[in-house]
Amino acid sequence: MSLRELFRHRDLFVGCIAIGRISRVKAHDTLAATLFFPLGDRSGEFLSITVQGYDYPTAGRCPALDSAGLCSIHATGKPDMCDAVPLDPLVRDSLQHRVLATRARGAGYIGADCIVAGTQGDAALLVAEGRIVDASARAAVERRRTAIATERELWGRAVFDSLHANSAQGTDALARIPPGGYATISIVPALLAIAGLSAACRELCVAYIASQMALIERNIAQAIARRHLNDRPVTQELRGFLASYVRASEVLIESPAALPVSSNRLREIAENYFSGL
8 A cells, every 4th residue: 555545544454664675577677766775785686665554364354345345445545556456566567477377376265266368258458468458457557656656755765764774784684574575664654754744744644643543452452352362463563553653643743843854845745645635
């Protein structure tokens, strides 16, 4: 998801920062320059720094599904990633056929058989000859990439720089992320970067934190009621998110002058990007 989408659905999805490790093969030069960050001196490897929804795996379903199993936000701001699936906006277009093949092999556990090679009746052909040929799928992928590129500028660079603040220690931590894997951290560093862009952005962040703290408390209470041992690591991480929100609230409400000052250009981009929420 994007931060804009998380702001819109702040009472539904718990947000976090996801840091992924991307190879040059998947990224390609064009995507690498607009979406990713270089992973230290490791030639050909990059980091993706995005935000995403975070939930208990034992919940077994997207929190946006209603009691009938249908998407409750389909007409009120469904995330761009939902429209882009089964394609992957973080992978260059010429390798999307590999993405589809991987998804097809892994879809058996939910009984899905909708991804097949070649043409099938009136079903949409998604990719051909290294291109995304379905217009709606291509538009969804581009919307997602545009959001990532915008947020890379608004807060991603600040988070990337903070990860390297401790020099070798930060670089080593990033290097421990396995190839193709990712790590999750609190979304607070992104919020602090956004809050410093304008007063309106700071108000958005304050409202978001209040909603997130209430949502996390509800989710933890539900997990405790489920009494599932596998929930414990997630509960521990969510409690860490709560603690980081408390500290962030103190800065945003009591010491806003401590926030970094942004340029007029970034302020204008942010207010346009987050307008209408």
